[in-house]
Amino acid sequence: xxxxxxxxxxxxxxxxxxxxxxxxxxxxxxxxxxxxxxxxxxxxxxxxxxxxxxxxxxxxxxxxxxxxxxxxxxxxxxxxxxxxxxxxxxxxxxxxxxxxxxxxxxxxxxxxxxxxxxxxxxxxxxxxxxxxxxxxxxxxxxxxxxxxxxxxxxxxxxxxxxxxxxxxxxxxxxxxxxxxxxxxxxxxxxxxxxxxxxxxxxxxxxxxxxxxxxxxxxxxxxxxxxxxxxxxxxxxxxxxxxxxxxxxxxxx
Amino acid sequence: xxxxxxxxxxxxxxxxxxxxxxxxxxxxxxxxxxxxxxxxxxxxxxxxxxxxxxxxxxxxxxxxxxxxxxxxxxxxxxxxxxxxxxxxxxxxxxxxxxxxxxxxxxxxxxxxxxxxxxxxxxxxxxxxxxxxxxxxxxxxxxxxxxxxxxxxxxxxxxxxxxxxxxxxxxxxxxxxxxxxxxxxxxxxxxxxxxxxxxxxxxxxxxxxxxxxxxx
Numbered sequence: 001x002x003x004x005x006x007x008x009x010x011x012x013x014x015x016x017x018x019x020x021x022x023x024x025x026x027x028x029x030x031x032x033x034x035x036x037x038x039x040x041x042x043x044x045x046x047x048x049x050x051x052x053x054x055x056x057x058x059x060x061x062x063x064x065x066x067x068x069x070x071x072x073x074x075x076x077x078x079x080x081x082x083x084x085x086x087x088x089x090x091x092x093x094x095x096x097x098x099x100x101x102x103x104x105x106x107x108x109x110x111x112x113x114x115x116x117x118x119x120x121x122x123x124x125x126x127x128x129x130x131x132x133x134x135x136x137x138x139x140x141x142x143x144x145x146x147x148x149x150x151x152x153x154x155x156x157x158x159x160x161x162x163x164x165x166x167x168x169x170x171x172x173x174x175x176x177x178x179x180x181x182x183x184x185x186x187x188x189x190x191x192x193x194x195x196x197x198x199x200x201x202x203x204x205x206x207x208x209x210x211x212x213x214x215x216x217x218x219x220x221x222x223x224x225x226x227x228x229x230x231x232x233x234x235x236x237x238x239x240x241x242x243x244x245x246x247x248x249x250x251x252x
Numbered sequence: 253x254x255x256x257x258x259x260x261x262x263x264x265x266x267x268x269x270x271x272x273x274x275x276x277x278x279x280x281x282x283x284x285x286x287x288x289x290x291x292x293x294x295x296x297x298x299x300x301x302x303x304x305x306x307x308x309x310x311x312x313x314x315x316x317x318x319x320x321x322x323x324x325x326x327x328x329x330x331x332x333x334x335x336x337x338x339x340x341x342x343x344x345x346x347x348x349x350x351x352x353x354x355x356x357x358x359x360x361x362x363x364x365x366x367x368x369x370x371x372x373x374x375x376x377x378x379x380x381x382x383x384x385x386x387x388x389x390x391x392x393x394x395x396x397x398x399x400x401x402x403x404x405x406x407x408x409x410x411x412x413x414x415x416x417x418x419x420x421x422x423x424x425x426x427x428x429x430x431x432x433x434x435x436x437x438x439x440x441x442x443x444x445x446x447x448x449x450x451x452x453x454x455x456x457x458x459x460x461x462x463x464x465x466x467x
Contacts, residue, residue, distance in 0.1 A: 002368075002418055003375045003395060040442065045375055074275060076397060076440050096270055098440060121304040123371055123399045167371055167399075198373050221369060251375040251395040 003249045004215045005045035005222035006239055007200060008229040010035055012081075013052050015061035033068040039229070040073045042236040045251055047073065048101070048170070048224060051081030063095045070096025080128055080170070084109075089116050093124065101126040101170050104143040107150055107157070110164055117165025122197075127161040128170040129154055131187055139173075139187050146174050154187070155194045162195045169195060170224070173203040178227070180206025188218030200224050208234065208242040215248060257457045259283035260295035262322070262338075264312035272301040272335065275439035279450045289321040297457040298325050301439075302337025306346035306361060306402070309337045310353055319354060326356050331430040331457045333449075339426065339433035340404055348402050357426060357433075359406035368419045371401045378414040378424050378436070385455030386413065386425070386432050386448060394444045396424075396436035403435060430460050 010017050016030040028034055036047055049069065051062040059082055066079055079092045080101030089100045105112050106127050116125045130146050131139040131154035139154040158169050171191050173184035183201045192199040201220035205211055205228055214223045228234050240250040261272055261283045269285055276283040276299075283299065284291065292298055300322065302309060313319050326332050326342075334342050341353045346361035353361070364370050375395040380387050403422040406412060414425030416435070424435045432452060438445035 001376065002372065002398075005374050070271065071274060074271075074278065074439060074446060075442050076399075094270065096274070098271065122401075123303065123373070168373065196370055198369050198371070221374065 001249045003045070003251045004243065005200075006043070006211070006236055006250070007046045007048055007222055007224040008039045008044050008236065009048040009050055009202070009224050009226040011050050011052050011226060012062060012065055014058045015065045018052070032065040033072045036069040036073045036077075039236065040075055043240055043252065044075065044236050045222070046076040046078065048078045048080065049097075051079070053082070063091055066092060066095040066097050078126055078170075080126070084112075086112070086115050086119060089120065089125075093120060097124075099124045099126050099168070101128040103128040103130065104148075106161060106166075107141060107143050107152065110160065113161055113164040113166055117167070122165050122167035125166050126168045126170050127158075127166040128172065129158060129161070129191070130172050130174050131184075132174040133184070133187070137186065137190070139190075142174060155190050158191045158195050162197050166197060168198050168200065170200045170202060171220075176204030177202070179204055180227070182206065182210040183214040183218055183220070183223070185213055185218040188214060188220050192219040192221070198222065206233075208239060211239050212243055212246055212248065215243070256281065257296035257453065257461055258294070259297045259299065259453070259457070260292050261285045261299045261301060262292060262313075262318060263287045264309060264316055264318060269301050271437075271439045272299060275446060275449055279446055279453065281449075281453045287316045287318070289317055292318065292321045292325060295325075295330070296461050297331040297333070297453070298322070299333045299335065300338035300341070301335045302339070302341070304337060305348055306337060306340055306353060307349040307351035309341050310351055313341070313354075322354060323356065326431055329430050329460065331452070331460050332432070333452055334431075334433035335439075336400060336435060336437055339435055340402060342426075342431075342433060343404050343406070346402060356431070357404075357406060357411060357428065358408055359404060361402050362405050363402055364400075365419045371399055372418045373399050375441075376416050376418060376436075378416055380414055381412050384413045384425070384427055384432075385459075386427065386451050388451045388455055390444050390447050390451075395441075396434070396438070396445060397440040397442075398424075398436045400435060404433075430456055432456060
């Protein structure tokens with residue numbers, strides 16, 4: 001049986017992991033490769049590296065970070081943030097990423113999804129959607145880290161992204177992100193039921209039950225979290241033990 | 253002691269061969285990534301990695317004049333490892349783009365049935381169909397990382413070395429003599445994945461290159 005994936009996300013700024021500083025076991029909690037190796041040892045099923053660097057010059061350091069992580073860790077690695085062109089995608093894959101996630105670029109140039117999928121295969125094109133509630137059962141897509149409203153319906157955009165070749169959807173609720181009140185289950189379920197590809201739920205995990213709810217009520221195939229892992233609120237193994245105890249298939 | 257085996261990873265223009273290369277580095281058997289048919293022919297073991305689509309892979313191999321050398325290498329009994337699409341193209345044909353494949357193994361590559369998310373993406377169990385040396389030291393039903401929308405359906409059930417369930421029960425590991433192939437990605441399957449590659453080098457390549465077994 002296919003297991004449910006638990007995915008920690010590392011926010012990387014100028015080649016350094018930001019947030020997580022509570023890992024006393026690490027010599028350098030800011031080193032992406034060390035953090036990645038730790039999460040791997042703890043049972044992470046995949047890793048997401050999100051480049052939050054503001055300036056284009058600093059993006060080269062992201063390539064180096066991806067290279068170092070992929071030398072250390074032999075689980076799937078998704079890289080997102082600032083990826084705009086097919087050359088950007090190629091650069092990340094050559095550095096060792098298995099998938100890239102497109103967000104703003106996919107909305108601005110939807111053909112980028114198809115170009116990437118045709119050249120490298122759908123399996124490595126993840127479309128990241130930042131969605132915000134605009135009414136009952138309705139969510140719109142935001143870009144540029146949530147600053148720009150697009151007016152696009154999130155469910156329709158998810159369908160379109162998959163039609164254009166996306167192999168996976170990384171769905172973040174902007175309403176719940178950072179709130180630790182749980183994933184937006186209605187949003188997650190709406191997207192998951194609308195598309196045929198796997199959906200990763202993101203934004204809002206604060207308790208063990210939230211992970212369970214995202215995977216069951218939300219019908220997500222995978223759950224992503226940053227803060228609760230970075231700050232050591234939960235260990236990955238602990239999340240898996242909890243989920244297994246409630247009857248969900250997880251890799252242990 | 254005999255010399256370190258020369259392992260060739262076939263480069264047919266696909267995306268991330270680096271991860272396979274790095275996995276062999278990690279287990280202490282650096283491999284050479286090559287598109288050169290002569291290098292492939294001279295290798296002690298050959299790995300055909302895979303991402304992307306069947307037709308693109310077959311076309312990529314044909315464009316680099318690698319199809320014949322693969323067939324000869326396998327026919328000669330040189331240890332060979334096909335990964336994901338690199339497994340699928342060894343069969344006769346694929347429903348993906350109705351591609352004619354290499355035909356080394358009898359059977360068809362079919363689309364995963366509807367009713368589940370496709371691609372089949374994530375960690376799933378492999379149930380060993382017997383005790384193949386590739387699985388040495390690995391617990392039965394261990395989880396491996398899969399990413400695929402099509403699966404191999406071999407004509408001869410005897411070549412199935414491992415099964416996986418995803419809507420249907422499909423052949424996730426095939427083996428015939430010194431030829432092995434996995435639908436999952438060992439290079440992305442953590443410790444058990446690296447163990448698969450290490451077993452391939454030690455058990456399959458080791459057996460084939462050992463003087464005791466030389467014909």
